[in-house]
Amino acid sequence: xxxxxxxxxxxxxxxxxxxxxxxxxxxxxxxxxxxxxxxxxxxxxxxxxxxxxxxxxxxxxxxxxxxxxxxxxxxxxxxxxxxxxxxxxxxxxxxxxxxxxxxxxxxxxxxxxxxxxxxxxxxxxxxxxxxxxxxxxxxxxxxxxxxxxxxxxxxxxxxxxxxxxxxxxxxxxxxxxxxxxxxxxxxxxxxxxxxxxxxxxxxxxxxxxxxxxxxxxxxxxxxxxxxxxxxxxxxxxxxxxxxxxxxxxxxxxxxxxxxxxxxxxxxxxxxxxxxxxxxxxxxxxxxxxxxxxxxxxxxxxxxxxxxxxxxxxxxxxxxxxxxxxxxxxxxxxxxxxxxxxxxxxxxxxxxxxxxxxxxxxxxxxxxxxxxxxxxxxxxxxxxxxxxxxxxxxxxxxxxxxxxxxxxxxxxxxxx
Amino acid sequence: xxxxxxxxxxxxxxxxxxxxxxxxxxxxxxxxxxxxxxxxxxxxxxxxxxxxxxxxxxxxxxxxxxxxxxxxxxxxxxxxxxxxxxxxxxxxxxxxxxxxxxxxxxxxxxxxxxxxxxxxxxxxxxxxxxxxxxxxxxxxxxxxxxxxxxxxxxxxxxxxxxxxxxxxxxxxxxxxxxxxxxxxxxxxxxxxxxxxxxxxxxxxxxxxxxxxxxxxxxxxxxxxxxxxxxxxxxxxxxxxxxxxxxxxxxxxxxxxxxxxxxxxxxxxxxxxxxxxxxxxxxxxxxxxxxxxxxxxxxxxxxxxxxxxxxxxxxxxxxxxxxxxxxxxxxxxxxxxxxxxxxxxxxxxxxxxxxxxxxxxxxxxxxxxxxxxxxxxxxxxxxxxxxxxxxxxxxxxxxxxxxxxxxxxxxxxxx
Numbered sequence: 001x002x003x004x005x006x007x008x009x010x011x012x013x014x015x016x017x018x019x020x021x022x023x024x025x026x027x028x029x030x031x032x033x034x035x036x037x038x039x040x041x042x043x044x045x046x047x048x049x050x051x052x053x054x055x056x057x058x059x060x061x062x063x064x065x066x067x068x069x070x071x072x073x074x075x076x077x078x079x080x081x082x083x084x085x086x087x088x089x090x091x092x093x094x095x096x097x098x099x100x101x102x103x104x105x106x107x108x109x110x111x112x113x114x115x116x117x118x119x120x121x122x123x124x125x126x127x128x129x130x131x132x133x134x135x136x137x138x139x140x141x142x143x144x145x146x147x148x149x150x151x152x153x154x155x156x157x158x159x160x161x162x163x164x165x166x167x168x169x170x171x172x173x174x175x176x177x178x179x180x181x182x183x184x185x186x187x188x189x190x191x192x193x194x195x196x197x198x199x200x201x202x203x204x205x206x207x208x209x210x211x212x213x214x215x216x217x218x219x220x221x222x223x224x225x226x227x228x229x230x231x232x233x234x235x236x237x238x239x240x241x242x243x244x245x246x247x248x249x250x251x252x253x254x255x256x257x258x259x260x261x262x263x264x265x266x267x268x269x270x271x272x273x274x275x276x277x278x279x280x281x282x283x284x285x286x287x288x289x290x291x292x293x294x295x296x297x298x299x300x301x302x303x304x305x306x307x308x309x310x311x312x313x314x315x316x317x318x319x320x321x322x323x324x325x326x327x328x329x330x331x332x333x334x335x336x337x338x339x340x341x342x343x344x345x346x347x348x349x350x351x352x353x354x355x356x357x358x359x360x361x362x363x364x365x366x367x368x369x370x371x372x373x374x375x376x377x378x379x380x381x382x383x384x385x386x387x388x389x390x391x392x393x394x395x396x397x398x399x400x401x402x403x404x405x406x407x408x409x410x411x412x413x414x415x
Numbered sequence: 416x417x418x419x420x421x422x423x424x425x426x427x428x429x430x431x432x433x434x435x436x437x438x439x440x441x442x443x444x445x446x447x448x449x450x451x452x453x454x455x456x457x458x459x460x461x462x463x464x465x466x467x468x469x470x471x472x473x474x475x476x477x478x479x480x481x482x483x484x485x486x487x488x489x490x491x492x493x494x495x496x497x498x499x500x501x502x503x504x505x506x507x508x509x510x511x512x513x514x515x516x517x518x519x520x521x522x523x524x525x526x527x528x529x530x531x532x533x534x535x536x537x538x539x540x541x542x543x544x545x546x547x548x549x550x551x552x553x554x555x556x557x558x559x560x561x562x563x564x565x566x567x568x569x570x571x572x573x574x575x576x577x578x579x580x581x582x583x584x585x586x587x588x589x590x591x592x593x594x595x596x597x598x599x600x601x602x603x604x605x606x607x608x609x610x611x612x613x614x615x616x617x618x619x620x621x622x623x624x625x626x627x628x629x630x631x632x633x634x635x636x637x638x639x640x641x642x643x644x645x646x647x648x649x650x651x652x653x654x655x656x657x658x659x660x661x662x663x664x665x666x667x668x669x670x671x672x673x674x675x676x677x678x679x680x681x682x683x684x685x686x687x688x689x690x691x692x693x694x695x696x697x698x699x700x701x702x703x704x705x706x707x708x709x710x711x712x713x714x715x716x717x718x719x720x721x722x723x724x725x726x727x728x729x730x731x732x733x734x735x736x737x738x739x740x741x742x743x744x745x746x747x748x749x750x751x752x753x754x755x756x757x758x759x760x761x762x763x764x765x766x767x768x769x770x771x772x773x774x775x776x777x778x779x780x781x782x783x784x785x786x787x788x789x790x791x792x793x794x795x796x797x798x799x800x801x802x803x804x805x806x807x808x809x810x811x812x813x814x815x816x817x818x819x820x821x822x823x824x825x826x827x828x829x
Contacts, residue, residue: 260570
């Protein structure tokens with residue numbers, strides 16, 4: 001029998017909330033975290049808005065016993081979310097013996113680029129050399145290293161870089177590690193800080209909305225960029241049961257595919273997205289009829305939303321029209337490398353608390369996007385399985401399926 | 416918990432193809448000829464001016480013509496990491512005799528490791544943004560800023576559509592990618608996976624490494640790359656891509672392919688270490704090696720060779736040597752140790768290139784020399800410079816050790 005991997009801890013900081021309980025409230029209330037950016041000067045850019053975490057101060061979240069010297073904003077956000085997830089899982093402070101077997105898998109994005117931009121800009125414009133040590137947190141593998149070293153985690157580590165699907169890929173790989181016996185607990189998630197380079201890249205591609213994103217709306221004109229850290233404690237079911245951990249949900253399976261089509265544009269035939277969802281269903285042992293809610297990639301670019309709708313219709317057939325589909329990016333913006341993990345938390349909260357989060361900012365229906373996008377506020381619903389899509393630059397697609405935890409079969413799994 | 420037997424041919428992962436673009440040449444014939452005859456890729460850097468830097472050596476890829484491997488249409492869109500990766504991936508597919516067809520393309524993929532990605536493109540894009548403003552940036556550069564660009568470009572050029580992942584984990588990026596690919600083949604999510612690494616040299620990246628005092632000559636003496644040697648004084652940075660083609664034993668047998676070797680076990684671990692420091696004590700190495708052997712169901716005495724992580728760094732090489740002295744104290748004979756970074760340079764994702772070297776060595780039953788090593792820091796049975804080591808290898812280990820406290824050991828068997 002396949003090993004069951006459950007979720008025993010959740011932690012996040014994003015533009016809507018700096019902890020999971022407040023995040024759940026914001027999702028239910030359909031709040032918008034997208035606003036004016038003040039992290040850097042947006043003069044000269046097409047857009048001036050995004051899902052920024054405002055007034056972030058690391059010491060509000062990270063106790064003094066941990067050094068934050070040379071940590072990047074990304075490292076600090078990741079650390080804050082990791083601490084919340086570990087506390088939530090009852091693994092902070094980590095029991096010494098267990099720590100040796102705990103792994104860390106993170107979906108990365110810009111890493112310490114925000115700080116590196118200050119350094120590099122100064123170097124280029126003034127020719128003055130300042131401390132190259134600023135660059136020690138530039139690369140995104142740094143966050144996993146900082147977390148593992150701080151908590152003395154001795155298990156496997158990795159940082160997954162599949163751009164906008166990195167967080168989802170991290171959850172899937174963490175599950176692989178446990179299924180293959182390399183760890184019994186893995187802290188897994190994603191982190192993405194805002195920075196000028198990412199902002200400039202998406203502006204240069206003209207794929208950002210001027211004000212805020214409108215997923216699935218006829219007049220959608222692009223995405224809103226955001227930042228977040230989102231972490232989960234994933235654990236083998238018998239391990240979780242043995243220590244009496246509270247179980248929030250289960251990762252049932254994941255699929256990962258590639259478009260082999262274009263570096264930045266999705267394949268309009270949706271082949272990669274279709275295969276990704278089908279692979280996740282197969283891995284989970286579920287049929288399309290088992291899915292109760294789809295947390296869409298839903299970036300609000302004209303091409304993505306139509307492509308994703310087409311893919312859902314193809315995979316789910318007539319049932320596509322009976323499944324609620326929402327893009328919570330309308331609230332917390334597109335958090336790129338963190339998105340798959342953040343939306344994983346959304347999926348787990350929806351399952352655990354029995355609600356479907358809405359797509360906000362929706363005004364005008366698009367004939368190419370004809371599904372139920374939950375545009376009239378959050379709904380109460382009893383959910384058993386939620387499918388979450390993440391598609392990315394490079395043609396990377398990852399789909400993760402989360403299940404409501406049921407004790408059925410738990411006794412078999414622990415024997 | 417780490418104990419897993421994989422007797423089922425569908426669960427046994429084998430290497431059936433290798434491809435590489437390296438300072439020792441592109442393609443296995445040229446690479447093997449240079450590697451096993453003790454040539455080095457380390458030389459004064461030609462592609463940018465190092466006059467103002469404290470180091471001048473590098474292991475650059477020279478004489479590489481992307482047109483030999485990549486269509487002109489796609490080539491124009493690729494950065495250097497993507498060119499190296501796509502060429503190495505094509506070579507690995509050719510070496511494995513695997514044609515990509517509409518029937519198999521959804522079951523073929525890539526798991527690529529890169530420590531630093533396209534440092535040249537990012538510096539160029541950010542540099543324009545920071546000095547000339549948002550209106551001046553070149554949108555054509557954008558697709559190549561993301562670290563998953565090489566895997567994406569390779570999939571477009573070569574036409575495979577299955578599992579596609581990019582891993583970054585500093586100096587164990589490629590070993591971690593290979594570990595991921597092994598898991599995916601064992602899990603059955605892909606039939607064939609390209610797995611390995613890529614990294615490149617670029618000017619600002621090189622300058623930064625010199626400022627971090629990561630490179631030879633840390634002590635101001637002669638600049639050189641001397642793994643495990645008492646005169647070592649820092650590493651020499653390199654570049655390139657090395658990629659394996661992995662599939663299940665069952666799949667290889669059904670295609671009538673004789674594998675180079677099997678990946679029998681994977682061990683991964685971490686130990687608390689400062690972010691840019693090499694581990695100074697050997698417990699993390701020993702723990703991870705033990706996990707890898709347990710995963711392979713082997714004992715320490717059953718390993719005949721180690722492809723070391725040593726790169727000429729004062730601390731890394733000392734820690735690695737001490738770990739093996741302890742770990743193999745009771746093994747008779749102790750495994751022979753070779754450190755090929757003296758020839759290939761330290762590309763940080765060198766695990767891909769070293770895995771290719773290991774696969775070749777198992778086929779030849781011969782170990783390449785450790786270029787730069789003539790006065791060893793320990794009594795361990797190193798394969799020294801200009802030495803030829805013919806021995807029957809049943810099992811060999813690939814060592815991955817990174818600054819920041821990360822370890823990956825891969826156990827290869829005949």
